[in-house]
Amino acid sequence: MRTAAVVGAGLIGTSVALALSRRGVLVHLIDTDRNAVRTAVALGGGVDHPPEHPVDIAVMAVPPSSVGRVLAEHQNRRLAYAYTDVASVKREPEQAVLVAAPDPGSFVGGHPMAGGERSGPLAACANLFEGRTWVLTTCEHTTRETLNRALALVALCGAVPVVMESTAHDRAVALVSHAPHVVAALMAARLEHAPEEASRLAGQGVRDMTRIAGGDPGLWGDILESNATAVADVLADFAEDLAATVHALRSLAVADAARRAEEMTRVIDLLGRGNAGRARLPGKAGAVGGALVPVVIGDRPGELARLFAAVQETGVNVEDVSIDHSTGRPSGLVELVVAADKAGLLADRLLAASWTVQRVRPVYPSARPGPADPEWGQPARISVPG
Numbered sequence: 001m002r003t004a005a006v007v008g009a010g011l012i013g014t015s016v017a018l019a020l021s022r023r024g025v026l027v028h029l030i031d032t033d034r035n036a037v038r039t040a041v042a043l044g045g046g047v048d049h050p051p052e053h054p055v056d057i058a059v060m061a062v063p064p065s066s067v068g069r070v071l072a073e074h075q076n077r078r079l080a081y082a083y084t085d086v087a088s089v090k091r092e093p094e095q096a097v098l099v100a101a102p103d104p105g106s107f108v109g110g111h112p113m114a115g116g117e118r119s120g121p122l123a124a125c126a127n128l129f130e131g132r133t134w135v136l137t138t139c140e141h142t143t144r145e146t147l148n149r150a151l152a153l154v155a156l157c158g159a160v161p162v163v164m165e166s167t168a169h170d171r172a173v174a175l176v177s178h179a180p181h182v183v184a185a186l187m188a189a190r191l192e193h194a195p196e197e198a199s200r201l202a203g204q205g206v207r208d209m210t211r212i213a214g215g216d217p218g219l220w221g222d223i224l225e226s227n228a229t230a231v232a233d234v235l236a237d238f239a240e241d242l243a244a245t246v247h248a249l250r251s252l253a254v255a256d257a258a259r260r261a262e263e264m265t266r267v268i269d270l271l272g273r274g275n276a277g278r279a280r281l282p283g284k285a286g287a288v289g290g291a292l293v294p295v296v297i298g299d300r301p302g303e304l305a306r307l308f309a310a311v312q313e314t315g316v317n318v319e320d321v322s323i324d325h326s327t328g329r330p331s332g333l334v335e336l337v338v339a340a341d342k343a344g345l346l347a348d349r350l351l352a353a354s355w356t357v358q359r360v361r362p363v364y365p366s367a368r369p370g371p372a373d374p375e376w377g378q379p380a381r382i383s384v385p386g
């Protein structure tokens, strides 16, 4: 692949452009917002003039409800030999393409399973898609040539392609992406008028749980509208569990000890189901069965470097790391994820070197692979052209 076009130079479009440019592909950036294009060009994403000849592939990185219209516009101008999109919903854009686009065969739906809660080119990152799943949704019109070009794009972005049917995709992301977004937003909304004394106590838990609630309401409104029924189905089951939990919690206030024990069983059962559900999520390969070593560090220049130097001396490989800043205190908490059988050694060595180490705990309490689900797509085994 030598040339590409990205229509929509926001978070995802610019990330694609940066990944391709890094691999030597000439990327033409197009956006109705001139500032977005200027910024993406300044970041090294490509050039801001249209191509003189059709490019190898064009990526529609616009909101789901705009894909059909924007694709038709650019196919009419013969922008590219093949087209794909990155929208978080696949069925509605596919239908819109079939109705509006002059050449549906040169389009294949796409959805990289990576992103972030910030929008626009300044939030973009060249390695956003590295090692992440990238769904491609083919329909009966998709040509082999188009699919191969899209697979080449996915490979250049460092992602792992999975070919799926659009409806199955939408049902799957309703569960693992869209409904979680709504739940995060609902919880975050409870914080809007939180008293100062409560928000000061916020730790990593509430931040983890509500991070995605920072997403752009306009874009997420579009996503939810395009996948409304599948998301509502997940949330209806969620609402049932929620109502049962509220009922159980209220019942814990009654005097009858036998009744309290019964309701407590329900609450514990729900928490256990939460552990089991979380364990079904595939983690970073090295982190599954790993352990978390929390280390308190001072808020001083060079403190992180000193900690990493101390870790390096132990010879233990760090799989992942996160940093939590304490509110109103000159310290933070660094959580190092390492292989479970190395966590004790690391904690002991850091303690011996005078670091404050908190209780070591497992990352995924009962990680186990889930049964194969035939509705999920298989990794594509199709040759990618050079």
Ligand SMILES: NC(=O)c1ccc[n+]([C@@H]2O[C@H](COP(=O)([O-])OP(=O)(O)OC[C@H]3O[C@@H](n4cnc5c(N)ncnc54)[C@H](O)[C@@H]3O)[C@@H](O)[C@H]2O)c1
Pocket (backbone or CB within 6 Å): 007, 008, 009, 010, 011, 012, 013, 030, 031, 032, 033, 036, 061, 062, 063, 064, 066, 070, 086, 087, 088, 089, 111, 112, 113, 114, 115, 116, 117, 118, 119, 120, 121, 216, 219, 223
């Ligand atoms: N944000 C995520 O985490 C994420 C992850 C995967 C996929 N997606 C999908 O990627 C797409 C883009 O999302 P984003 O987060 O990059 O949004 P964004 O707001 O950062 O970028 C969208 C860009 O598209 C431009 N645009 C809108 N209509 C246009 C048109 N008609 N012609 C040209 N440009 C137009 C906007 O000006 C904006 O610069 C969406 O379909 C979204 O569902 C988002």
Ligand SMILES: O=C(O)C(=O)C[C@]1(C(=O)O)C=C[C@@H](O)C=C1
Pocket (backbone or CB within 6 Å): 087, 088, 112, 113, 114, 115, 116, 117, 176, 177, 178, 212
């Ligand atoms: O990591 C995040 O911030 C995301 O919300 C990314 C995320 C997701 O739900 O996983 C969000 C929407 C996309 O369509 C794909 C990825």
